[in-house]
């Protein structure tokens with residue numbers, strides 16, 4: 001594998017999207033250098049993922065059972081972890097770095113409600129310049145650490161007119177817009193040690209966990225703020241146009257963001273159970289108007305996330321408690 005700078009994502013390792021290797025075989029050329037595209041699935045071979053997982057398991061002395069990905073402004077989900085062992089992304093071999101505000105760039109391993117957990121305080125997005133396989137590579141690391149359940153959270157714009165800012169949408173399905181355009185974290189040769197060539201994605205979002213979360217929402221007295229719906233991931237970093245939002249609504253999408261779907265695909269490919277939710281941080285306009293309020297912005301996204309951190313933490317903690325008790 002080439003280790004030239006041209007292969008780097010933003011501040012990342014030497015595994016990038018496209019390689020220019022003078023020794024390479026059949027390829028195009030740029031400034032006289034041959035260009036050999038690297039399929040996504042070859043960016044992080046099994047052995048490299050294994051090395052990263054070993055580093056985390058040895059460094060923490062734990063084999064976490066539940067993995068959590070904190071959405072924008074939801075980093076406090078990792079702050080409730082007890083006896084935390086913290087790994088800065090920069091110090092983890094071959095790990096990318098977080099470049100987005102509201103994503104601290106730390107992996108936190110410890111216990112929560114008796115269960116062993118690992119949480120990403122900061123995820124990787126396609127718009128940061130990372131290929132999808134790199135964005136979702138930590139999910140495979142989780143798998144090789146021993147994780148069986150993925151909890152993926154995100155901040156999202158509410159398209160369903162019944163949703164209010166601050167509501168929580170439990171994801172029961174997704175529309176993969178990047179996949180419609182031919183992009184996938186699984187693109188390239190398949191390594192069966194992770195999963196099958198053609199993974200099925202119906203029933204990706206675990207129904208038992210959704211039902212348990214609904215019950216927990218009732219017990220917390222927030223049932224009117226909890227919905228079940230469909231999330232769609234767009235490439236970003238721009239927010240959507242009105243015409244795009246109208247189209248998404250017609251497709252049955254309830255909330256829109258720029259993450260999570262490729263993580264869920266990667267998790268289902270390696271047979272992890274998935275629970276995911278969107279915190280609705282802004283309402284998306286689906287009609288034309290002159291209102292400045294209709295324009296989404298990341299400051300608002302993070303400010304709303306901050307006001308709902310407590311409820312999100314409680315939901316996650318209670319659900320993890322149920323999983324832990326059921327397996328004890």
Ligand SMILES: O=P(O)(O)O[C@H]1O[C@H](CO)[C@@H](O)[C@H]1O
Nearest residue numbers: 071072154155258259298301
């Ligand atoms: O999906 P998370 O990481 O929560 O972040 C969401 O918030 C950012 C936009 O404000 C985008 O990155 C979008 O995907």
